Amino acid sequence: MKVLSVGSELYPLVKTGGLADVMGALPAALAPEGIAMRALIPGYPSVLAGLTKTQPALDIPALFGGDARIISAESQGLPLFVLDAPHLFARPGNPYLGPDGMDWPDNAQRFAALCRAAAMIAQGTVAGFAPDVVHAHDWQAGLLPAYLRFGERPAPPTVMTVHNLAYQGQFPAYLLGTLGLPARAFTIDGVEHYGAIGFLKAGMQLADAITTVSPSYAAEIATPEGGMGLDGLIRARASAMHGILNGLDTAVWNPATDAALAVQFTSRTLAGRAANKQALQARMGLDQDKAVLLFGLVSRLASQKGIDLVIETLPVIDALGAQLVVLGAGDPSIERALRAAVVMRPGRVAATIGFEEALAHLIQSGADAILVPSRFEPCGLTQLSAQRYGAIPVVARVGGLADTVIDANEVGLTAGVATGVQFAPVAADALALGLRRTAALFADKPAWRRMQRNAMALDVSWTQPARRYAALYRSLVN
């Protein structure tokens, strides 16, 4: 079976967050299921620079204001398609934002172009790859099911995956014609969303199946509190909705082979973590202290992620005598708040503002515990990598965090299965309690070791999730 996967990021070519990890890992994960998945992504400069074996696959003249073409290529042995449209994508930096930090004014056309190109592949226009199923990821690919539904040609079944309902891709209604959609598409059963064109809404409305990245998030977004204005649609389409947990690319995230680490280790050589902790403290200018409890946090800096709660809870981290290291980039106001908080605590709290893949790995290998205090979290990947690296995740009990961490409550500890600490509700005092519980566990070395081993023994790979996606694709084709 052939599947076309369409999205705006793909690790390692372009990444701002977890979407890239999933886009990058799914094709290899699905191969053992007999599924040949090929991704289509935009030809940003970093993408074009990272390709090998490039070949022209299809010319698309006059695609939203310029000539474009689909390139067939490989990235690290993985075959994929790239939409080369210099007038839309030959811009350095963040894929969505201009140098002023604002959305590119033509984002509607940029990602509609991605969907147009995907629709052409879906309709069998590219020789040698006529997909049996089309899989669209997030709002940037949301118009793909719409182009197929309102197109003239037969099209394969579609899956729309919501990695984050907070980003919906809303654009003014007057763009309908510009985007090549017929007037009849602009209804509540089509692309219309509160008087505008909703890219994600269109995809969720028109795809044959909808998935999101954890069962708990699937339930949360069906409620008015979690549905971000789309809960009505989600309830109406409940029978088409599936919650499929993300996996982790266990080749990229492998503490036994990870070149970003000072010392590689396994669950049998956990002592190796001490050298990584030392390296991390040195790199971040923290006091060299082997015994201290070191918290880590790796995140996009968005209000979703609850970084403000961590800042509010810094006095508790101080009181526990613990250290904190943060790696993140995003919202300038959160960046400023972090910088200000760090200045007050030299040697105890450190932050790197930026996006650094290797440092993310070093933090996972050297921090004792990883904080994930998200207000909502569709799945979350940093708690998965934490567990794989023997760092204890301290997570808000929401979405995929609730589904992937076994809390060290009485029954979890007694049964010997705990892998982390959950706290609820998502508020500073509950986080403070979670930090205190973590410190108490850290002081109990045998209990801590047990949790680390449990965490490292969890199967956080793509094996099970890939089976679920494969079963879903098959159900759509049959």
Ligand SMILES: Nc1ncnc2c1ncn2[C@@H]1O[C@H](COP(=O)(O)OP(=O)(O)O[C@H]2O[C@H](CO)[C@@H](O)[C@H](O)[C@H]2O)[C@@H](O)[C@H]1O
């Ligand atoms: N400054 C930085 N430097 C280096 N690496 C950094 C970084 N900031 C973040 N990362 C990395 O980016 C990824 C973040 O993925 P997450 O899934 O945790 O969150 P995100 O909100 O981006 O993804 C959305 O999509 C994914 C995929 O479905 C869902 O898991 C998630 O819940 C949803 O919000 C991780 O690989 C992390 O290590």
